Structures are given as C-alpha cells and as structure tokens.
Amino acid sequence: MKRAYQVEMAVIRNYTRQLFGLGIFVAACTCVGMQSLAGAPGVLTCMYFIMGALATSAYDEQNNWGLYRLAMPFNRHEVVLARYGAIATIGLIGMAAGMIGALALSAIATVAPLPGDLSATLGLTQDNIQAMVFSCALCAIVGSGVAAIETPIYLRFGQTKATQWIPMISVLLFISPAIILGATGGLGNFAGIADTIRGIFAFIETPVGAAVSLVVALAVSAIILGISAAISLALYDRREL
C-alpha cells in the first residue's frame, strides 16, 4: 500500500505544483469578487480535492498507465487505497497552501500601508482568520464530496465522454441546495430548523466554533472518502482494462 501510494504521489507531483498557479489565479479572482481573502484557502482546498481526483484518473488513461500499473507489484486494493490516499493528501496540501498563503498575505496587509481601507479589509484579524478556517472546512466537505462521487465512477469506467460530465454534475449537486434556498426565501421557509441552523452559524463564528467546524469537516471528509473507497474497492475488483 505504501509503495502504491508513493508511486501515485510521484506521478501526480508535477501536476500538484502546476495546480498551485491555477489555484492562485482562481483564488485571486474570488478574493477580488468577495473583497476579502477569506475564500482563498477554501478555493484551493476545493480545487485540490476535485482536481486531484480528476488528474489521477486522467493519468490512468495516458499511455495505458492504469493497465501497466496492474502489471506492477500491487494488488487492486492497494491501487484503490493509494488513489484515495493521494486525493486526501492533495486536498490537504491545497488547504495548507491556501491557509499559509492567505495568512501570509493578511500579515503583509497588516504591516504594509495599502491604499484605501485595504489594510483593514485584508488584515490579520480574528474575524478574517475564522472566516478562512470556516471556508477551508466547508470547501473540504464539498471538494472531498465531489472527489468521492467521481472516483468510483472513474475507477470503474475510466474517463470517457460520458463520465467527463461527472465533476460538473456532482458540483451542481452540492451547490443546488444553496441555489434553491436562495431562490425560495432562504431559511425563513424552514421555521422548525432555522433557529438550530442560526445557532450553529453563531457557534461557528466563535474561535472555538471555527476550529470545531474544521475538525468536524475533516472527519466528515474522511468518512465520505472512506465510504467512496469501499465502493471503489468493489468496483475496481471487477474492472477489466
């Protein structure tokens, strides 16, 4: 398992570096739109989970790498578990890179005089840090959720014309509840649970709450990926390349 994981990481290593450049660009656009650095770590977390799952599956198709790997000294379970290990690692790398980058930029904004009220907006304040942590937490669930849907399908069918729609469909699945809520008047329609949800959000807005949200999100991500891995193990066992 360890060797299969190392091979997976060796193959994806260059892509992970390249993804950082793209992630910075997308994060920068998000930050300009939001007028805040808070979303940057979340963008990178989400991107790394989703693109990690996509890219590792794409490499399987290149030059029949997925076929050749089965001729290497790994069994199929090791291949699947290594894949999930790599996706989780890449997601966490994205989260760490996003947090470090955003905190560094916040620190610079705090000490360097920036035009307008940018120093105050981007500065290293408790609110900003909590928002960054929560964005990581939320995006870890979305990113690992999309990866958890994509990966069993790719491991069973490979990347085909049909399966290329899976990332978009799974992202829509995640954002559609928010779109529906927004279009139908938000939580006001759900009087019974609205107070509970407001209470949760109030807790998340505290320092402890933000930290707990991240721990819970990572635990949920681990469970989601674990369930997905169990499905993938069964599906990849029957895959014929």
Next chain:
Amino acid sequence: MSPMASDSTIPAAPLIDARSLTKHYDGFSLQDVNLTVDEGEVVGFVGQNGAGKSTTIKALLGIIELDGGEARVLGTDAHDLGHTSAGARTKEEIGVVFDTVSVPGHLRVADVGHVHALAYSTWSQHIFNRLTRAFALDPAKQVKDLSRGMGMKLSLACALSHGARLLILDEATAGLDPMARDEVLDLLRGFVEAPGHAVLMSSHITSDLEKIADRVVCIEDGRIVFNLAKDEITDEMGIARCRACDFETICASGIIPEREIRYRKHDYGIDLLVPDRFAFAENFPNIPVDHMTIDDYLTLTLKGGVR
C-alpha cells in the same frame, strides 16, 4: 537417494502454465487456449491483429477475469496476481512491456526510473542507468517527447531493471530500427541465459522470432492454431515452388498425408508446405524447395488452402 538428487530429476515447473483459457466478449472469444513457457525458453507469440495475443497476455497477468480455464505464472494463479498480496509479490519477478511506453507522458526518463524504484523492492538503479545510457535515453527528456522506438527502449530498460525472472513482451520490438532491434534481441538472449529465466514475446516481426525464439505459438480468432519448435519450422520444413502439374503429382505421391497438404496458389505457380524438405528433395529433386520462414508458415497455415 538424497533429497538433492531427487530434486534434480524433477523437471522445473513451467514459468507460464495456461490451460484451456476461455474468455468471451461481444464479437470475440478466447477459446481453450493452452500455453506453456518453460525455463530457458523464448516463446514467440504470433497472430494477426485482434487474434487474441494481448487478451491472452492480460489473462496471464490477471488483468482480466477468465470465464474458464486456469493460468499460473511463476506458480501463482493469474487471478491472485491482481488480487492478493502474495500475487503482487510474484509480480516483482515479472517484467512486462506493452505495445506502448506505459507511463504518463509528463514524466521524464529519470522520473520513470524513480517511479519504478518506488514500486519494485528489487529495483536496480545501476542497471537502469546503464541501460538508459546504452539506449541513448536522455534522463531529462519527457516520455511524451520520445519517439515510439525510444519509448519502447525505455519500457525494456524498466522491465530488465528489477530482477525479473520472466519477461512478457507485447510487441516490444515494434517501432525499433533494425540496429536497435538487434541490440534488444542481444539483451533478451543474455537475459534468458540466466538460470530460471524465460521470455514470452508477442510480435508481428517474425524475423526477430527467427533469430531468438525457441518455440512459436500462433493464435487466430482466439484459438491456438499451432505450437511448434521454431527449428521445426525453419530447419525441417520447406516451401516447394511447384507448377500445377507438379502439385498434382506430389499430392498423388502420398509424401504429404491427406488433409495436411497446405498450399497457396499464385499466378506463376503454387507454394506448397513441405513438412520435411530433405525427404521431399530426395523424392522430387526437380522441384525447388526453399527454407520455410515463420512468415511463410503463418501465411500457408492461416490463409492457405488445405487438401
């Protein structure tokens, strides 16, 4: 009798032992394929495109599930190769080359060595470096920038650098220039001379098999058509170039058993498969008989008429 003496009398188990392999797909079936590769042997696996060579190789490696039959490679059941830890360990001793360089294109030659070093506990970086130097492979070059020939050389370098006992090569010499093919064949000769080693090599380039194979197995439409010692084809058999009237005389003579007369008609005459060209030459000294090549034998067997 001492145990050692007893061991020496027991023939070594085949490195590949496949019996009655059966696999059905829509429009194609592998049917009752039997194939063995013994220690010290180079077995050439030939057949037309889509005949079932790659499917057989995948079945041997446990990459596809069989509908029937049994395959053992280095004593391990083919299914276990893909599904158990013991099977995975067995694959340390199997070098595989498919018909393309089988690693993602962005990896550099040096990265490919690194990936294999991570995968194989028996990996020899020294051998890999020596082979890549001998093949003039630039360590900094990306796989996607390699020509097909250079890519195949890289694949061979990988297969030969982890102490494999068995090489399974699927069209490994395709795309190589004649000089490079000779280099590769020399390497394979050296490989198979080591005790306990063997090679199964599928190829369309039958001239390579004439140089190196001990046995030739032909598959057609998913069935084994022949399995013969290479020398039987190239040294004993012949191809008689006869006229139509000669052909009738030969058929009537009974030198070739009924229903085993294989021939191919041309505008200028008939090519006839002769099982023993020396006996034939004694009986028909006026009819020219050429050496049989594997290509000729394939053509006469697969496309020739039978009488």
